[in-house]
Amino acid sequence: MVRNPQRRAALVDAAIEVLAREGARGLTFRAVDAEAQVPTGTASNYFADRDVLFTQVGGRIYQRLEPDAALVATRLAGPRDREQVAHLMRDLVDRVTAFRSGYLALLELRLEATRRPELRAVLTRTIRADVDANITYHLDSGLPGDATTVVLLYLAMNWLIVERLTLPDVFTEEQIHELVTAVVERVLPAEGTDGVHDDRPAGSAKNLRK
CATH class of the missing domain: 1.10.10.60 (Homeodomain-like)
Structure with a gap:
């Protein structure tokens, strides 16, 4: 057929x-x-x-969660600095949570994978490939940070998304965006600090808005 x-x-x-x-x-x-x-x-x-x-x-x-190429290109047209990373992370959180059913379905798949070895193997390959692709893209684009930076941001953003979708009253939309900025500020050292993180309070970044 x-x-x-x-x-x-x-x-x-x-x-x-x-x-x-x-x-x-x-x-x-x-x-x-x-x-x-x-x-x-x-x-x-x-x-x-x-x-x-x-x-x-x-x-x-994962196919439907692919970012819009034009938006990414616009973002990367500016300085490749910590503030740009924060913009990209806020774009990420907003884009993924806009596809609410998709992310909730992915959470269900993760739980089901604990009972289905073949599904676990498929998800492991898919998610590992996605993480590797994000690391490669981040490093090749000239954004600040290394592979560990990308993994830490991946883990933090995923849980912020879970919180936003499953318990939306825990944090307001404004607080979520401030938390994204705070995560980036703590994971990435400010320029000129020689590895010392900028400890400004959450919400102090110029642009609070993925």
Whole structure:
């Protein structure tokens, strides 16, 4: 049977919504068909089993989270300094949280991966490749910091996103942006400090706004 790539993508997008809303147990072929508004049995014609559907969802989420090339180019047109890194991190947090269902679905996938070795292997490869790509991009772009800087920012931004999406009343939007800036200021030394971090209080950066 010749399968339609657009239909497959629509089914995976529907699976993301189901996974975010209903959790792993709710991700059934019937639920995906209903979400995609297609005849019952359509999803089972495209995916051999739920394991395949889980792995397809993981790949699709990362595809949809790719940053806009024009925005990144605009950001990097200015100085390659600590303030620019803070801008990029705020862009990151805003972009990812704008795709709320995608990130929540990814959290569900991470939990499900603790019970499915094949899914864990796929997610491990995907996320490790994403981290490596971000390290390479950061270093090649001339932004300040090293590989460890990128990993520390990755870990901090991920938990800020989790907090923002799952318990949005813990911190206000303004506080989230101030925290992003504070993380960057503490991870990256200020220029001319010879490795000594600038300890200005959170929110003191010129631009508070990913």
